[in-house]
Amino acid sequence: MKVIGVTGGVGAGKSLLLAYLEEKYGACVVRTDELAQELIRPGTDLHGSLQELFRGKNAFDPEGGLIRTRAAELIFKDPTLRARMNDLIHPAVKTELIRQIADRKKEGRTPYFVVEAALLIEDGYKKICDELWYIYADENRRRDRLRKSRGYSDEKINAIFASQLSEELFRRNCTHVIDNSGSVEESYRQIRSILGDGII
């Protein structure tokens, strides 16, 4: 089983390409954002710690769930708060991922295990991945896609951009680059040139 780490800036097209890896190659895809949401659901220890961290900041709904838009507003403009949130959540995410990778390896039926993480490089996923893929799209296209598909404001886009690695650092740390600035078909072709033409 090959373990592939997928990263890239917000709106580069990671989700879209992960779906292709799942459908065409039978990959097991885990998005760390989704895993994090599970690990911080109300009732968990992590949820308690997060409530402490965001105390007085109106970041939770009446059922105790984290209000994503509010959390984004807070963490993307405050590097210290973001670092403290990362320190709380990310070790647990990584531990859970390592467990899932080991389970799949043991089971022996998964050809590719794909981990998607915004902070793949910063969080040291290099050690647990065989390859690191950088999904690139030029900044203007990403801005455009995020405005259109998610209604993100320029302020939100700027704040997230500022909290993520530069293109140069992504490129320097990854083993493969997929340029998703063009059509989806062109990106699929790049994936096929890395993984071959079909399910193994």
Ligand SMILES: CC(C)(COP(=O)(O)OP(=O)(O)OC[C@H]1O[C@@H](n2cnc3c(N)ncnc32)[C@H](O)[C@@H]1O)[C@@H](O)C(=O)NCCC(=O)NCCS
């Ligand atoms: C901060 C949250 C609430 C923002 O939610 P929202 O729906 O507004 O935006 P979305 O999830 O689409 O994230 C926007 C972009 O920021 C990236 N991102 C998410 N968390 C972080 C972070 N801690 N640092 C840098 N970038 C991040 C995402 O990958 C994406 O590219 C949400 O991303 C979250 O709960 N993050 C915590 C989990 C986490 O740290 N995930 C990254 C694991 S590597």
Ligand SMILES: Nc1ncnc2c1ncn2[C@@H]1O[C@H](COP(=O)(O)OP(=O)(O)OP(=O)(O)O)[C@@H](O)[C@H]1O
């Ligand atoms: N090659 C492409 N051509 C046109 N639209 C695209 C292309 N790739 C992605 N998109 C669109 O751009 C938007 C952002 O893509 P996507 O959600 O896959 O980004 P992401 O990298 O997963 O973002 P995030 O970092 O927030 O997880 C989506 O609406 C997606 O359909």
